[in-house]
Amino acid sequence: MNTHFDILILGGGLVGASLALALSGGRQRVALLETRPPQVDGLDRDDDWDARVYAVSPANRRFLQQLEAWPADDRVGMVTAMDVRGDAGGRIRFDAAEAGGEALAWIVENRWLLAAIWRRLADSDVELLDPAEATAFASDARGATLTLAGGRTLGARLVIGCDGANSWLRREVGIGAAVSPYGHSGVVANFLCERDHDGVAHQWFTGDGVLAYLPLPGRRMSMVWSCADPERLLALSPDALCAAVAARGGRQLGELQLVTPAAGFPLRLIRPERVIGERVAFAGDAAHTVHPLAGQGVNLGFGDVQLLATLLRDADDPGAYGVLRRYERGRIEAVRTMQYTCDGLFRLFTHPHPLVGWLRNTGLSLTNVAGPVKKRLIREAIGF
Numbered sequence: 001m002n003t004h005f006d007i008l009i010l011g012g013g014l015v016g017a018s019l020a021l022a023l024s025g026g027r028q029r030v031a032l033l034e035t036r037p038p039q040v041d042g043l044d045r046d047d048d049w050d051a052r053v054y055a056v057s058p059a060n061r062r063f064l065q066q067l068e069a070w071p072a073d074d075r076v077g078m079v080t081a082m083d084v085r086g087d088a089g090g091r092i093r094f095d096a097a098e099a100g101g102e103a104l105a106w107i108v109e110n111r112w113l114l115a116a117i118w119r120r121l122a123d124s125d126v127e128l129l130d131p132a133e134a135t136a137f138a139s140d141a142r143g144a145t146l147t148l149a150g151g152r153t154l155g156a157r158l159v160i161g162c163d164g165a166n167s168w169l170r171r172e173v174g175i176g177a178a179v180s181p182y183g184h185s186g187v188v189a190n191f192l193c194e195r196d197h198d199g200v201a202h203q204w205f206t207g208d209g210v211l212a213y214l215p216l217p218g219r220r221m222s223m224v225w226s227c228a229d230p231e232r233l234l235a236l237s238p239d240a241l242c243a244a245v246a247a248r249g250g251r252q253l254g255e256l257q258l259v260t261p262a263a264g265f266p267l268r269l270i271r272p273e274r275v276i277g278e279r280v281a282f283a284g285d286a287a288h289t290v291h292p293l294a295g296q297g298v299n300l301g302f303g304d305v306q307l308l309a310t311l312l313r314d315a316d317d318p319g320a321y322g323v324l325r326r327y328e329r330g331r332i333e334a335v336r337t338m339q340y341t342c343d344g345l346f347r348l349f350t351h352p353h354p355l356v357g358w359l360r361n362t363g364l365s366l367t368n369v370a371g372p373v374k375k376r377l378i379r380e381a382i383g384f
C-alpha cells in the first residue's frame, strides 16, 4: 500500500512529537513515525520518578502550554534561582526576580512530558505510524519516499529527521557530521533530600567535571554529573552513591536518599554539515547536540520546532528549497552560539592550568557583582 503525506516526521521524541502536534490541524497532511512509542497511561505512581529530566526555558514552557502538552504541576520543579560555583572560590548567583521573571527554568521528567505530548497527538489529525521502522530513503526534486521494514512505502513532499543524535536518516541522506566526544558522560539520578531546596538549582564546576542539582517537586532533586569516570559512579551501591553526591555538593541539601537509580549518557558535540537536503530537513539532536551543562539541548530543539511550524504550516510546498533554506538560515546563529558557549565553558572549567583556574573563578565572581551584565546574561540564556 502506498500512502502520500505532505510532511513525514521520523522520530517521536520530544522534538518530533511536539513538531507533529504544532503542525496538526493545519493544511498539511502530517504523519509521525516512531519505532518505540512512549508509555502514555499508567504514569501516576508517586514513587516513579524519571531520572532523565530537562530544564525547560520559560519561553518553551509557554510554547508547550499553548499546545496543551505540559505535565501537571505536581510533576514539575520550578527553578527560581541558580547558584553556580567554580573550583577555587568563584561564585555567581542568578535570581529570576532580578530579571523580572517568575522562574529561570522548569524541571520536567522526560517520560511525563513525552506522555503529555503524545496524549494530545492521539486526539489530533496527525497519522501515528508506530511502531514503524524506516529502512530506506530516496528523494528527487518533487518528493521523498521512505520504505518501512516489511516493504510498505510512504511518500511525502518533505521528510523531517527528528531521529536523535545518531540519526539514521542523516546517514541515509549522506550528510556528514563532525562528532567530538567530550570524554565525559552525564550521570543522572534522582534523590530525596534532607533539606528543602527552595527552588534553587546548584551547579559546581569541580575542575574535573560539572555537578548539578536540579529541584523537583517536594524535597526531591535530580542530579546531572558530567564526569570522565562514569563507571565508578554507576558501580556504587545506593548508599555509597548518595554519600558521594552529597559530599561533592558540600552537603548543600543535607543527606541524600536514592529515588531513581543512576544512568549514564556519553556526551558528544555533534555538528552536521547541513540540516537540510533535497526534500529533507533535520531538527533536535539529529541537527545538533550540546554539552548539557547549560541544560539547553532540547530547548534548542523546541526552537527548531517553532521555526519549522511557522514556515511549514501554510507553505504551498513544504519541501521547497526556499522554505528549507529559510529554516537553515533562521536557526544557524542560535545553534552555533549555544554550541560554542557550552563547549567553551566546558573547556574553560576543565582546563588544568592554574592561571586558567584563577581566571575562570575571578570571572564568575566579577560577573556576579556586575548587575547589568548579569541581568542580560539571565535574559539571553533564559529567554523570558
Ligand SMILES: Cc1cc2nc3c(=O)[nH]c(=O)nc-3n(C[C@H](O)[C@H](O)[C@H](O)COP(=O)(O)OP(=O)(O)OC[C@H]3O[C@@H](n4cnc5c(N)ncnc54)[C@H](O)[C@@H]3O)c2cc1C
Binding pocket: 010, 011, 012, 013, 014, 015, 016, 033, 034, 035, 036, 053, 054, 055, 056, 132, 133, 134, 162, 163, 164, 165, 168, 169, 186, 187, 188, 224, 265, 266, 267, 283, 284, 285, 286, 292, 294, 295, 296, 297, 298, 299, 300, 301
Ligand atoms: C545527561 C543529559 C542531560 C540533559 N539535560 C538537558 C536539560 O536539562 N535541558 C535540555 O534542554 N536538554 C538536555 N539534554 C539534551 C536532551 O536530552 C536532548 O536534546 C533531547 O532529548 C533530544 O530530543 P530529540 O527528540 O531530538 O531526540 P531523541 O530524544 O533522541 O528522540 C529520537 C526519537 O527518534 C526515534 N527513532 C530513532 N531512529 C528512528 C527510526 N529509524 N525510525 C523511527 N523512529 C526512530 C527514537 O526511538 C526516539 O524516540 C540532556 C542530555 C543529556 C545526555
